[in-house]
Amino acid sequence: MTAATTAVTRAEAEDLLFEEAELLDQWQLESWLALYTDDATYQVPSTDLPQGADPAKTLFYIADDRVRMKERIVRLMKKSAHSEYPRSRTRHLVSNVRVCAAEGEDVPVRAAFVTFRTKNGITDTYMGRLLYRLRRAADGSLRIAAKRCELDLDGLRPHGRVSIIL
Numbered sequence: 001m002t003a004a005t006t007a008v009t010r011a012e013a014e015d016l017l018f019e020e021a022e023l024l025d026q027w028q029l030e031s032w033l034a035l036y037t038d039d040a041t042y043q044v045p046s047t048d049l050p051q052g053a054d055p056a057k058t059l060f061y062i063a064d065d066r067v068r069m070k071e072r073i074v075r076l077m078k079k080s081a082h083s084e085y086p087r088s089r090t091r092h093l094v095s096n097v098r099v100c101a102a103e104g105e106d107v108p109v110r111a112a113f114v115t116f117r118t119k120n121g122i123t124d125t126y127m128g129r130l131l132y133r134l135r136r137a138a139d140g141s142l143r144i145a146a147k148r149c150e151l152d153l154d155g156l157r158p159h160g161r162v163s164i165i166l
Helices: 012-026 027-034 065-077
Strands: 035-047 060-065 087-101 106-119 122-136 142-151
Touching: 012 027, 012 087, 012 106, 012 122, 012 142, 027 065, 035 065, 060 065, 106 142
Parallel strands: 035 142
Antiparallel strands: 035 060, 087 106, 106 122, 122 142
């Protein structure tokens, strides 16, 4: 692809990130997965790791490729997924979207996020920054090649788990 076809406007990036948030809130996980490229990665590093930590060298809360993302969706959709049955209600808020200079076919995008999760009368708040790599598909549509959620929390207590998809 050329630089002209790789270029991504902030409006395009925001539209994709807002669509992703809406699909997660509506629990449309198959449609959410369709926003990702076939070689996509999805990472949530532990809250005590330095920025840029490598999931191959340390333990992450989530370090999924596309296959593991699909398996996670299958598990979350089952009634036997006790942490999400009945499912949590969530609200994903995305802001401060910044599009960076293209790096080959990928365009880095940064954003801030807050995710509210409520279940069994308890509301948890997750916040942090999102680091994306977006890529144009052959049809010109924009897809997510990588997503990394860096939590701005001291730890997951009292949350205790990340069973939702941030």
